[in-house]
Amino acid sequence: MRAVELFEAGLRQVDVVAELGVSAQTTSRWHRAWQSGGRDALVGAERLGRTPRLSDEQLAGVEAALVAGPKANGFGTDMWTLARVAEVIERMTGVRYTLSQTWLILRQRLGWSRQRPARRAAERDDAAIEAWAKRDWPRIKRGLDDAVPGSVSPTRADSRSCPQ
Known part of the structure; x- marks a missing residue:
């Protein structure tokens, strides 16, 4: 219908091609239909493409x-x-x-999208995980007690701080 408006405004086919970004063949077909039957010749355009196999x-x-x-x-x-x-x-x-x-x-x-299943172990126990996170994780995150003297040596088990 935009092409019809442009034809009625006096634009040439080449201008309609540039304006609408369609092929010259399509514009020529539209122009012929418009000249022979006016705006009504382009109103009832049929659905393009193959009809769906599923109703x-x-x-x-x-x-x-x-x-x-x-x-x-x-x-x-x-x-x-x-x-x-x-x-x-x-x-x-x-x-x-x-x-x-x-x-x-x-x-x-159908408007569906791809979904990926979450990767979780079938044996996963969410209650046990939550209990561990409340009970043990704060202690682990806090680390060793700062009152314990340590060593800078990476080979010693108690290597935490530099000796004075």
Whole structure:
């Protein structure tokens, strides 16, 4: 529509190319359509590109399955991978996607982003860590008592201060 405004203002095609940053072929096509049918000839431009293989309803079903989690979809662990997502899509819709296409669906159509799981030991005991941080860490951080005389020698165990 901006090109139509520029054509109506009397600008040449080459000026529209420079102003809008589009190709000369596109501008020429727009100009021909504008000359033959006016502004209305460019209003109802069709969607460009290939139509999606998954309908919005199918995509909503896939998203509901993904939100339910990997274990609910028959996988052993609770982590999604692109291969698993592609498998769920194929199982639910019959449409097979490559891993890169699966990522585009997740990112562009569903608005999801990549998440990395936190690296934590399965045996991690948060209560024990918190107790250690309150009980032992202040003592360790404080260090040795300053009243104990030391040595400058790096080979002696009590090397802390310089002798007078």
